[in-house]
Amino acid sequence: MSNVILKNVVKRFGSVTVVDNLSIEIRDKEFAVLVGSSGCGKTTALRMIAGLEAVTSGEIFIGDTLVNDLEPKDRDIAMVFQNYALYPHMNVRENMGFGLKIRKISKEEIDSRVQEAADILGIHELLDRKPKELSGGQRQRVAVGRAIVRKPKVFLFDEPLSNLDAKLRVAMRAEISKLHRRLGATIIYVTHDQVEAMTMADRIFIMNKGIVQQSGAPMEVYAQPANRFVAGFIGSPAMNFIEATLVSENGVLHVEAGDFRVQTPAAFSSRLESHVGKQIIFGVRPEDISLHDPSANAGEGNTVTARADVVETLGSEIFVHLSQGEHSVVARMEVPEHPLTVGQTLQVDLKMSKTHVFDKETSQAIV
């Protein structure tokens, strides 16, 4: 079993708390992604799991063994560092075999494992090169190769794709996912890029200021963000937020903010009732805003009139920056038959069943 459990893990540097009471459980063979903006403590969390940084308090278990006092070498993990940390004075073959050589594994076994890893990663022709003779993408592969020859219980990846160009990043994303299935290993992967998290993870852990805000399957987190931070972090373009008040009219609940007024679905009522008259934050994703369709949704109170300020054409779709009074939102739509013009007044429909309401004071999701 190679699950990883963090129990109330705290890390302070002097008086600065970098990781605050982190409690997570990563299951055996799971691809877990810790995602959060830069400086939120992701690398520190990973380094504590690796044993490169001591915990201030709390417990870390790898495969049911308490590892707090174990040296990195005794934790049976492999780590791919953000800067790859290839040994410059060794060629690729020696880099990959280094960990095996220390463990006194026979030369034949080392050779065959390096070959096997080189096969998987397609880096045969690089084996006799030095790291400085490799491109960024090749270095990244070698770093991954150095990790997989060891066949460890747990792989730790620290933003391995952040130094690659956009195209290579997309390719490597798929490749690492494939590698995970092939190796059947537990992977803890750290990134600031929510797209990486969404596309690769079995389970996402969203971190902010050293605290895990929410965890769950990617679609779960996307559909049911637990708070405003998660809602704004996951999804691109980001969710639109409007500060509003919840009002009740003849038993029907409305979100109201100046001229902006939409009716909430009946299904939300029971959860929203206690917030009537209070300040809330209304959230709607760009993809849940579409051009008004008179044939559908008639009379549901979900149609809003707005002005198109900017229209960005991406080819397959468009981003429209809409404004109404002081409010502005981004909508993501299919390319319409008649091109939109800047300054044009539009009617748009909000897919109300997909919208979100957050408590303004606590930022927690109400629906």
Added chain:
Amino acid sequence: MKKKLVSTIFFYLLVTGIALVVLFPFVWMLASSFKTQVDIISWPPKFIFSPTLQNYQKVFGEQDFLKYFFNSTIIGAVSVGLSLVLGLPAAYSISRYAQKKLAVFILLARLMPGISFLMPWYIVFSRLNLMDSYVALILSHMLISLPIVVWIMSTYFSTIPREMEESAMVDGATRQYAFFTIILPLSGPGIITATTLSFIFSWNNFMFSQVLSMEKTKTLPIAVYNFVSYAEVDWGGVMAAAVAIMAPAIVLTMIFQKYVVKGLTMGAVKG
């Protein structure tokens, strides 16, 4: 355009001026080492003279020059070697565990006037019957080389990303093993800098050797000084000996110029 020309001219004037000031004594010394005593003290100075090798013959012949040369070499090499053995791990520890206080303490040993160590040493070494021994000379010269090694190398180690040895540690190495197999092989340039500089400073050292050595372990600078201490100063001999002493330092500096400049600009040493 014009401005650029002016500043270029100014630049070369300045360089020439500085070079004159720096090189004049050296050229004077070099020239004098090939002159006879009469030519040296003649006024106005002779720029055209028939060169003679007699000064060098005297230095290498009459004086036990080769012995002193050997002493300087052995004392410099062993003290630098021991300083590397002790200083490299110390510097690594200072760099990785941010031991600023220890670093400053070691630097302090370098900044204090060497003469303040001499008295205690003199007493200790005489009681131990170690006066005029290689042990005493080597230990005293380590006071010169050890701080240079520690200071240069802790700065150098800090330029190596800590992920290097951390990666090795995750791969199964102890920190010590990672230090020897990963960090040291990457430290060549730093080690060359530290070695060259500390060897030159040991080579040039006068004070420690003057007090702690006698005939057996006498080093080159002391031997030159002996030319002066007779009733009549043998200028030709002094100059020839000085050239012979300076030669290794100059050759070393030229070979490792890049590294020496780097070491000096790290602010690691005082002259």
